[in-house]
Amino acid sequence: MTKIRIYELAKELNIPTKDLMDKILELKIPANSHMSTIDEEEAELIKEIIEEESDNKVKDKIFEDSPEVHKNDKIKNKEKEIKESKKVKKEEAEEKEVKEVKEVKEEKTIQIYDNIIIKDFAEKMEVSPSQVITKLIGLGVMANLNQPIDINSAVIVGKEFGFNVESMKESEEKMDEERLDFEDSPEDLQWRPPVVTVMGHVDHGKTSLLDVIRKTHVTKQEAGGITQHIGASTVTINKKKIVFLDTPGHEAFTAMRARGAQITDIAVLVVAADDGVMPQTIEAINHAKAAGIPIIVAINKIDKPSANIERIKQELVEQGLVPEDWGGDTICVPVSALKKKGINDLLEMILLVAEMQELKANPDRKAVGAIIEGELDKGKGPLATVLVQKGTLKVGDVVVAGSAYGRVRAMFDDVGKRVKKATPSIPVVILGLSEVPEAGEHLYVVDDEKKARLYSEKKKDKFREIQLNANQKVSLDDLFEKIQMGEVKELNVVIKADVKGSIEAVKQSLTKLSVDEVRLNVIHDGVGGITDSDVMLASASNAILIGFNVRPTLSAIDLAKREKVDLRTYRVIYDAIEDIKSAINGMLEPTIKEEVIGRSEIRAVFKVSGVGNIAGIYVLQGKITRNCKVRLIRNDVVIFEGDVSSLKRFKDDVKEISFGYEGGLGLENFNDIKEGDIVESYILKEIRKE
Known part of the structure; x- marks a missing residue:
C-alpha cells in the first residue's frame, strides 16, 4: 500500500502542516510528527473532510455577503462607533486631567x-x-x-x-x-522568517555550508555579495526568507543569551559524516538545549569515501538527539557543501520546523529588536546591527538600546544597500545612536527623544546599581538563603574534569542530592580545562561551574570574575558533593579560601646532582613566593600540588619573583617537570564567619 508523508500532503492540500497535524490527531490517526507517513486511504479521507470544510466556509461567506446581513451589520456598526467615540473622548479628557495634575506634582521629584x-x-x-x-x-x-x-x-x-x-x-x-514591548493580539500576527544559528565542531564545514547557501539562494535584488561584517544574512527559498546569523559560534550565541536576548529560533548543528560527534559538537548541543530551541542536524561531507551516516546517527542518539527515521523527533539532513547536495532539503526542513513553531510577529506596531553587534566607525560614528523582532523599524524613528539612544538617520541591509524600513526578523545596520550599544541589548522605538533620553538615564542608573550591589548570581555561599526565599527552584551545574569517569560519578551523586525545594540539573559536562565558553554557558544559565583535577585558563578566570560566576575547583569529588549538600542544607561554612597570586611557565629544566630537577621559570602573571603553595598544570590538568622547596634569582635565594622576571624553582618531593608546564602559585586565607 502506498504511503505519503504528512508534510507532503500539507503541500498538496495547500494548508499549514500544523493545521493538518491537528486534524490528523482529531481523527485519531496514529502520527508522531510532520515526518510520519499515513496510508493512501487515510490521506483520501483527510482530503474529503478538508474539501467539505472548505465548501462550508464558502457558503458561510456567501451568506455574510448578502444585502440583508450587510444592512443589519451597518446599523449595528454605526451604533457601536458612536458609543466608542463618546467613550474615547471621555477617557482622553480624564487622562489629560490626570496628566496635568501629575506633571505639577512631579515637577520637583x-x-x-x-x-x-x-x-x-x-x-x-x-x-x-x-x-x-x-x-x-x-x-x-x-x-x-x-x-x-x-x-x-x-x-x-x-x-x-x-x-x-x-x-x-x-x-x-x-x-x-x-x-x-507589549503583547500583540493574535489576529494582528503574521508569519515572519526564522532566525537560524549554525553551530558545530571546528572544520566540520559550518562556513562552507553558509557560503553555499548564500551564493545559491541570494535573491537577484541582493546580488553582489554579502557584507560579512553585518552579523546576519538573508536568503530566499520558495518565496520565503530565512535569516542566518553570521556569528555562528556557540560562544557568541550564548553570550547574547547571557544578556537576555533570545534571538535564535532554530539551531543547525553541522556534523562531519567522516568525523562524527566531537567535544565541540556536544558543547553546541548542550548550548542549544539550554536555550530551549529546536535542533536540525546537517550531516555534512557525505561525498567523502569514509562517510558513515548511520554511525553519526548512533552517536547523536547517545547525546539525546534521536533521528526521525529512528522514531525520534530530530531532523537529520545529509548534505555536501562541496558538491552542493542536499542544500534545498535542508532549507525546506528549516521552513518546515519554522512553520511548526508558528513564528509570527505584528509588523504594524512600534519596533522592538535586539542588538547583534555594535562598532564605532571613524566616519559614520556609532553603528549597530539590529535584528527586528516585532513591528517595523523605519528611518526617522527615535530608538533606545540600553544606555544608547538617538534617531535612525540611515539603515543598510545585509548587502550594504540603503533601505527605508525593516520588518520582523530582518537584520539591518543603523546610524544615529548616541553611543555604541552592547550586543544583546533590546532596542525599542519610542515617541520622542526626551523619552529616549530618560529611559537611557534609567538604564545607566540601573547598571551602576548592579555594579554597586553584591553579586546577584547563584553561588554556593548564598544558595540556602535563596532557596528559603523561593528564588531558586533548580540549581544548574557545569562540570569539567580530567577523565570521563569522574564526570559520570559526580553526575550520579548530584542527582541523588535533589530535594523538594531544589532540583540539581547538570546542563553541560566535558573533559579538559575550563574555558571561556564554559564560563559564558554558566553565566547564561545562572549555573555553578565545577572543575575536578582541571584548572581554568587565565582568560576564563578573568571572565568568571566579570560575569560573577561561582567557579570552584576540587581535587576530590566527595569534597564537591559535600559542599553542595551543605549549601542546600544551609550548613556551608567556608573557613579557608584559596587566592591565586600568580602563574609562571617552565621554559627550561636543569638537572642538579643531589637535588633533582630545577625548573627555569618565567612569571606570566602576578608573582610566586617562597612560602606559597603551588600546583603544576600540564594541558590544563593538575599533575602535582604541594610546596616550594627553593626559589632563586640567578644564585641568590629570594622571597618572591614578580611578573616579567625569570628564576629557578624547586618543587618539594617532585621531579617530573617538563618545558611548557604551567606553575600556578596560590595562598590559603582563613575567612572569619560573619
Missing part, C-alpha cells in the same frame, strides 16, 4: 534606585557636587563625588535643595519595558 553616585545626584538636581558634599558632611557622611550614597541620605539632601527623592524600584523599569 527625582527618582533614583537604592544607591546613586554623588556626581549623578548633583546633575539630577542641577547643583554643583561640592554643594551636595557640604550637606553630606553636615550629616556626618564623608564621601567624594565618585562615591555612592544610599537613598536615606539622598532623601535628606534632596529636601535641603527642595527636591522630593523617591525610590525607583525594578518593577517600575519592568513597567517601562512592558509599555514598550
Whole structure:
C-alpha cells in the first residue's frame, strides 16, 4: 500500500502542516510528527473532510455577503462607533486631567534606585557636587563625588535643595519595558522568517555550508555579495526568507543569551559524516538545549569515501538527539557543501520546523529588536546591527538600546544597500545612536527623544546599581538563603574534569542530592580545562561551574570574575558533593579560601646532582613566593600540588619573583617537570564567619 508523508500532503492540500497535524490527531490517526507517513486511504479521507470544510466556509461567506446581513451589520456598526467615540473622548479628557495634575506634582521629584553616585545626584538636581558634599558632611557622611550614597541620605539632601527623592524600584523599569514591548493580539500576527544559528565542531564545514547557501539562494535584488561584517544574512527559498546569523559560534550565541536576548529560533548543528560527534559538537548541543530551541542536524561531507551516516546517527542518539527515521523527533539532513547536495532539503526542513513553531510577529506596531553587534566607525560614528523582532523599524524613528539612544538617520541591509524600513526578523545596520550599544541589548522605538533620553538615564542608573550591589548570581555561599526565599527552584551545574569517569560519578551523586525545594540539573559536562565558553554557558544559565583535577585558563578566570560566576575547583569529588549538600542544607561554612597570586611557565629544566630537577621559570602573571603553595598544570590538568622547596634569582635565594622576571624553582618531593608546564602559585586565607 502506498504511503505519503504528512508534510507532503500539507503541500498538496495547500494548508499549514500544523493545521493538518491537528486534524490528523482529531481523527485519531496514529502520527508522531510532520515526518510520519499515513496510508493512501487515510490521506483520501483527510482530503474529503478538508474539501467539505472548505465548501462550508464558502457558503458561510456567501451568506455574510448578502444585502440583508450587510444592512443589519451597518446599523449595528454605526451604533457601536458612536458609543466608542463618546467613550474615547471621555477617557482622553480624564487622562489629560490626570496628566496635568501629575506633571505639577512631579515637577520637583527625582527618582533614583537604592544607591546613586554623588556626581549623578548633583546633575539630577542641577547643583554643583561640592554643594551636595557640604550637606553630606553636615550629616556626618564623608564621601567624594565618585562615591555612592544610599537613598536615606539622598532623601535628606534632596529636601535641603527642595527636591522630593523617591525610590525607583525594578518593577517600575519592568513597567517601562512592558509599555514598550507589549503583547500583540493574535489576529494582528503574521508569519515572519526564522532566525537560524549554525553551530558545530571546528572544520566540520559550518562556513562552507553558509557560503553555499548564500551564493545559491541570494535573491537577484541582493546580488553582489554579502557584507560579512553585518552579523546576519538573508536568503530566499520558495518565496520565503530565512535569516542566518553570521556569528555562528556557540560562544557568541550564548553570550547574547547571557544578556537576555533570545534571538535564535532554530539551531543547525553541522556534523562531519567522516568525523562524527566531537567535544565541540556536544558543547553546541548542550548550548542549544539550554536555550530551549529546536535542533536540525546537517550531516555534512557525505561525498567523502569514509562517510558513515548511520554511525553519526548512533552517536547523536547517545547525546539525546534521536533521528526521525529512528522514531525520534530530530531532523537529520545529509548534505555536501562541496558538491552542493542536499542544500534545498535542508532549507525546506528549516521552513518546515519554522512553520511548526508558528513564528509570527505584528509588523504594524512600534519596533522592538535586539542588538547583534555594535562598532564605532571613524566616519559614520556609532553603528549597530539590529535584528527586528516585532513591528517595523523605519528611518526617522527615535530608538533606545540600553544606555544608547538617538534617531535612525540611515539603515543598510545585509548587502550594504540603503533601505527605508525593516520588518520582523530582518537584520539591518543603523546610524544615529548616541553611543555604541552592547550586543544583546533590546532596542525599542519610542515617541520622542526626551523619552529616549530618560529611559537611557534609567538604564545607566540601573547598571551602576548592579555594579554597586553584591553579586546577584547563584553561588554556593548564598544558595540556602535563596532557596528559603523561593528564588531558586533548580540549581544548574557545569562540570569539567580530567577523565570521563569522574564526570559520570559526580553526575550520579548530584542527582541523588535533589530535594523538594531544589532540583540539581547538570546542563553541560566535558573533559579538559575550563574555558571561556564554559564560563559564558554558566553565566547564561545562572549555573555553578565545577572543575575536578582541571584548572581554568587565565582568560576564563578573568571572565568568571566579570560575569560573577561561582567557579570552584576540587581535587576530590566527595569534597564537591559535600559542599553542595551543605549549601542546600544551609550548613556551608567556608573557613579557608584559596587566592591565586600568580602563574609562571617552565621554559627550561636543569638537572642538579643531589637535588633533582630545577625548573627555569618565567612569571606570566602576578608573582610566586617562597612560602606559597603551588600546583603544576600540564594541558590544563593538575599533575602535582604541594610546596616550594627553593626559589632563586640567578644564585641568590629570594622571597618572591614578580611578573616579567625569570628564576629557578624547586618543587618539594617532585621531579617530573617538563618545558611548557604551567606553575600556578596560590595562598590559603582563613575567612572569619560573619
